[in-house]
Amino acid sequence: MSVLVIAEHDNAVLKTATLNTVSAARQLGGDIHVLVAGHNARPVADAAAKIDGVAKVLFADDAIYEHDLAEPLSLLITAVGKGYQAILSPATAGGKNVMPRVAALLDVAQVSDICAIVSPDTFVRPIYAGNALATVQSKDALKVITVRATSFEAAKAEGGQASVEAIAAGENPGRATFVGQQISKSERPELTAAQIIVSGGRGMGSLENFKLLETLADKLGGAVGATRAAVDAGFVPNDLQIGQTGKIVAPELYIAVAISGAIQHLAGMKDSKIIVAINKDEEAPIFQVADYGLVADLFQALPELATELSK
Amino acid sequence: MKVLVAVKRVVDYNVKIRVKADGTGVDTGNVKFTMNPFDETAVEEAVRLKEAGKATEIVVVSMGPQQAQDTIRTALAMGADRGILVGSDTELQPLAVAKLLKAIVAKEQPALIIVGKQAIDDDSNQTGQMLAALLGWPQGTFASKLAIDGERAEVTREIDGGLETIALALPAVVTVDLRLNEPRYASLPNIMKAKKKPIDALTPSDLGVDVTPRLITLKVEEPSRRKAGVKVANVAELVSKLKNEAKVI
Ligand SMILES: Cc1cc2nc3c(=O)[nH]c(=O)nc-3n(C[C@H](O)[C@H](O)[C@H](O)COP(=O)(O)OP(=O)(O)OC[C@H]3O[C@@H](n4cnc5c(N)ncnc54)[C@H](O)[C@@H]3O)c2cc1C
Ligand SMILES: Cc1cc2nc3c(=O)[nH]c(=O)nc-3n(C[C@H](O)[C@H](O)[C@H](O)COP(=O)(O)OP(=O)(O)OC[C@H]3O[C@@H](n4cnc5c(N)ncnc54)[C@H](O)[C@@H]3O)c2cc1C
Numbered sequence: 009m010s011v012l013v014i015a016e017h018d019n020a021v022l023k024t025a026t027l028n029t030v031s032a033a034r035q036l037g038g039d040i041h042v043l044v045a046g047h048n049a050r051p052v053a054d055a056a057a058k059i060d061g062v063a064k065v066l067f068a069d070d071a072i073y074e075h076d077l078a079e080p081l082s083l084l085i086t087a088v089g090k091g092y093q094a095i096l097s098p099a100t101a102g103g104k105n106v107m108p109r110v111a112a113l114l115d116v117a118q119v120s121d122i123c124a125i126v127s128p129d130t131f132v133r134p135i136y137a138g139n140a141l142a143t144v145q146s147k148d149a150l151k152v153i154t155v156r157a158t159s160f161e162a163a164k165a166e167g168g169q170a171s172v173e174a175i176a177a178g179e180n181p182g183r184a185t186f187v188g189q190q191i192s193k194s195e196r197p198e199l200t201a202a203q204i205i206v207s208g209g210r211g212m213g214s215l216e217n218f219k220l221l222e223t224l225a226d227k228l229g230g231a232v233g234a235t236r237a238a239v240d241a242g243f244v245p246n247d248l249q250i251g252q253t254g255k256i257v258a259p260e261l262y263i264a265v266a267i268s269g270a271i272q273h274l275a276g277m278k279d280s281k282i283i284v285a286i287n288k289d290e291e292a293p294i295f296q297v298a299d300y301g302l303v304a305d306l307f308q309a310l311p312e313l314a315t316e317l318s319k
Numbered sequence: 320m321k322v323l324v325a326v327k328r329v330v331d332y333n334v335k336i337r338v339k340a341d342g343t344g345v346d347t348g349n350v351k352f353t354m355n356p357f358d359e360t361a362v363e364e365a366v367r368l369k370e371a372g373k374a375t376e377i378v379v380v381s382m383g384p385q386q387a388q389d390t391i392r393t394a395l396a397m398g399a400d401r402g403i404l405v406g407s408d409t410e411l412q413p414l415a416v417a418k419l420l421k422a423i424v425a426k427e428q429p430a431l432i433i434v435g436k437q438a439i440d441d442d443s444n445q446t447g448q449m450l451a452a453l454l455g456w457p458q459g460t461f462a463s464k465l466a467i468d469g470e471r472a473e474v475t476r477e478i479d480g481g482l483e484t485i486a487l488a489l490p491a492v493v494t495v496d497l498r499l500n501e502p503r504y505a506s507l508p509n510i511m512k513a514k515k516k517p518i519d520a521l522t523p524s525d526l527g528v529d530v531t532p533r534l535i536t537l538k539v540e541e542p543s544r545r546k547a548g549v550k551v552a553n554v555a556e557l558v559s560k561l562k563n564e565a566k567v568i
Contacts, residue, residue, distance in 0.1 A: 018480075077485070078448065078458055101478040105460050108413065108448035117414050117533035120443045130537065135441050136336045140345055143537045183491075184457035187473065187484040200479075204567070228568060240498065246463065246477045253437065253497070255479070261567040272332070278545060282565045284557065290550075299548035299565065302557050312554040317568075 009038030009128070012066075012089050014097040014107075015056050019046045019074065022055040024201045025098035025155075027162035030059055032155045033096050034163070035125045039063040041092075042170075045084055047074035053172050060164035070177035075186040076102050082109035084178040090114070092150065093128070099154035099256075100200075107154050116148035123159035137252040137275040157200060158258035158279060192247050196231045199248065204230030204261045207250060207277070210237035211266025211287070211306065218243050220310040221265060227317050233257065235273050251276035266306050269294030286310075320467070320489075322365045322374045323429035324399065325420060326358040326381050328390040329440045342538040345440075354390045357435025359397075359502040360495045364465060365433055366398035367500065373467045376400050378427055382411050382419055388518060395513035396505030402518035407530060415523075415530035417449035422526035424454060429490065431472065436461050436494040447494035457487040463498040 011033040016023040026042070033040045042056040045068040053067040066088060072080045085106065089095040095110065097103035099121040111118035123141070124132035130145045131153065199205065206225040212218055218232070225232045233255075234248040250257055252275035262280035267273060269285070269292055277283070278297055285298035288305045295301040302309060330336060331351040339346050354362075368374035379394040381387040382405040391402035405419050424432065437444035451458035459465075459474030463482070466473040472487045477496050487493075505513070523530045551557045561568045 075483075075485075078451075078460070082452060101461065101476075104444050105448065105458075108443075108445035109452040109458070111445070112414060112417060112449035112452035115414075117412060118443075118445050118449075119534065120445060134542070135539070136330070136345060137439065137442070138542060139336050140338050140539050141542050142539045144534045145537055147533050147535065181455070181457070183488040184459075185486045187486050189478075189481065189483040191480040236497070245481060246498065247479060247481045252439070252442065261561070261565070271335070282561070282567050283545075283548075284561070295550070296547045297545045300557055300560055301548065301550045302554070303550065304554075309554055313558070316554050316558045 009036070009093045011036050011038055011040050011094045011096060012092040013040060013042045014085060014095065014103065015042050015044045015052060016098050016100050016102055017044065017046060017049060017052040019049045020051055022052050023100070024162055025100055025157040026056070027059060027165060028157035028160040029096050029098045029155045030061060030163040031160040032122070032125060034061055036094055036128050038093065041066055043085065043088055044068070045073040045081055047071050055165070057170040057172050058166050058168050060167040062168045062170045065170050065172045066175050067172050068175050068177050072177060072180040076105070077184050077186065078106045078109050079184050080178060080180040081106050082113060085110045086113045087178055088175065094151040094153060096153045096155055098157050103154045107152055111152040114150055114152065116150055116152055117146060118152045118154065119144060119146055120154050121156045122153055123156045137271050138278065139271060156256060158256055192245050196225060197229070199231045199233055199250070199255055200257055202231035202257070202259050204228045205233045205257055205259045206230050206263045206265065207233035207267060208238055208243070208265050209235040209267035210241055212238060212243055215243045220306070223314055224310060227314060235267055264294055264298070265310065267294055268292050269297065320374050320431060321376045321378065321427065321429040322368060323424065323427060323432045324358070324361050324365050324377060324379045324394065325434040325446070326362060326379050326390050326394050327355040327435070327438045328352050328381060328383055328387045329355045329438055332356060332439055338539055338541045342540055344536065344539050352386065354393050355435050355438045356497060357437060357495060360497055360499050361433040361435055362394045362397050362399060363500045363502040364495060368467060369398065378403065378429065380405065380420065380423055382407060382416055384408060391518055392513050393505065395516045396510045397503060398509070401516055403521060404518055405521050405523060405526065407523055409530060410532050411530055412532050412534060413443050413445035413449055414533060415528065416446050417453055418528045419523060419526055419530070420450050421453045422528055431467070431489060432492045434492070434494050436496055447492050451492040454492070456491050458492045458494070459485055459487050460494045462493050462495045465493060465499065
């Protein structure tokens with residue numbers, strides 16, 4: 009048995025979700041190979057070769073892979089992946105974009121967002137915004153899977169000594185082209201890998217008020233998150249959205265400020281170790297999942313919190 | 320330009336679902352069903368394209384039990400022109416839905432297909448991408464902006480780091496995020512008009528598609544519930560608990 013893991017990266021840095029996916033691959037057993045498809049992405053291939061437990065890195069370096077376009081990427085993964093028992097990718101925006109395409113080309117089902125592995129053909133995955141867990145068995149000989157990173161420990165980034173094998177680029181159908189991107193720049197930790205997240209909801213009221221959360225996050229060395237309502241209101245960009253249809257996070261500490269606690273939001277953060285809720289409505293459902301609840305107005309509580317933490 | 324939109328009937332997002340005691344699934348008896356919210360966005364976008372003179376006809380497709388007709392009627396009331404119901408009482412998984420849609424595309428020859436980025440029941444986030452692969456068409460997933468310019472679609476996509484814009488040569492598949500638009504409510508006259516719009520009924524065998532599930536659900540269970548913790552009286556107590564009890568800061 010051998011398993012192919014698709015590396016998530018930006019051509020310069022290997023994303024940590026890849027490490028969690030390698031751990032999931034390990035539970036399946038057998039050799040683990042990592043596919044790095046990118047452009048001028050040598051540092052990524054070298055980083056992948058150092059992951060503990062990886063036997064081989066397959067490296068396709070070509071301009072057609074610079075931007076993660078699903079069409080050329082899915083053809084490459086399909087061609088390379090045919091010989092494996094399973095192909096795994098983190099359930100990131102990139103993985104969700106390309107893996108169903110791979111599955112369809114191979115005429116197999118895709119198992120989305122698995123959070124546990126029961127056996128090499130049986131997996132647990134959340135459905136209905138995480139309000140139910142389904143155990144599903146795949147009847148296909150080759151499994152195509154996306155992995156919920158927060159459900160698996162990260163493999164060690166160092167200690168491995170895999171070989172890096174260059175492979176030829178595949179075809180590019182060329183019917184999709186990259187036009188541009190707006191990537192949010194932040195000095196704060198990446199949301200999905202942060203130990204502490206300070207998250208704000210619609211109750212924050214404005215973009216300016218979100219600065220209160222940023223100050224708090226910076227004091228704690230954490231990341232800033234948000235609800236869909238806060239993103240929709242234009243307080244923060246979309247990449248901060250946490251929930252059923254946003255990012256899934258599980259930090260050590262999640263501080264929810266002016267967030268009511270809708271199931272779609274809880275779906276993205278209820279596996280956090282400690283949850284703190286600050287809300288002026290003592291009936292807010294968020295208090296039902298919070299380890300520590302503070303019924304207070306944020307405009308009073310946040311400045312106080314900043315002062316208290318500076319003591 | 321003909322636009323095809325896929326709409327799924329799902330348990331309403333406000334319903335607190337319950338897992339069946341025997342672990343075979345989720346209890347869907349006596350609960351409210353509505354159109355998958357992402358598909359409302361998809362229909363709205365198609366209707367706006369028609370209003371802008373870019374789309375000529377909007378065909379909506381739903382697959383599943385007979386009641387999925389109601390979902391199609393909702394789309395027709397929003398402004399779609401006609402419907403196709405692929406009736407099936409067996410569970411239809413994304414690959415099967417994609418194959419059925421491909422067979423319909425062969426008949427209808429749309430230049431653009433719009434689907435939701437995910438259905439809120441099964442949360443698979445697969446169907447649009449699978450359909451694009453089967454057709455060999457380009458895809459623009461998780462769209463928060465769509466611009467059609469002749470033979471080209473420009474799609475702004477929500478990705479992990481922010482936003483990305485790509486250009487697709489039509490025909491293409493677009494999967495939409497809720498932020499693409501604000502779906503309209505159908506007016507009463509339009510609901511009445513929708514009753515007269517045609518809906519074709521087909522079956523998977525009419526379309527020559529094998530829809531046998533590839534994934535077998537062995538059991539469905541409730542996740543472990545978090546217990547509510549304590550209320551703290553003030554900020555000082557909160558910080559003290561986080562430092563000394565939880566030891567997370
Ligand atoms: C298909 C679908 C998918 C969705 N996906 C997601 C998702 O991925 N993520 C997500 O988050 N949501 C998602 N939602 C939306 C979700 O249903 C809720 O609408 C949303 O989470 C509510 O956000 P909120 O808590 O910020 O706002 P609200 O529910 O409006 O809550 C605001 C809270 O702020 C409190 N507040 C106001 N002022 C103050 C103050 N001065 N001090 C203290 N507290 C204050 C209020 O008491 C209230 O509890 C989805 C919805 C649908 C239909
Ligand atoms: C335990 C269990 C039992 C189930 N039993 C049944 C059952 O008995 N009968 C049954 O019908 N389903 C059943 N389902 C649901 C079925 O498995 C899912 O509908 C299927 O897996 C598709 O996943 P998705 O809708 O999340 O796809 P996604 O890929 O998330 O859907 C994305 C988009 O594709 C389009 N789309 C998807 N499905 C359809 C459709 N049917 N019609 C039109 N457009 C569509 C929509 O535009 C949608 O927004 C069951 C699911 C579970 C977990």
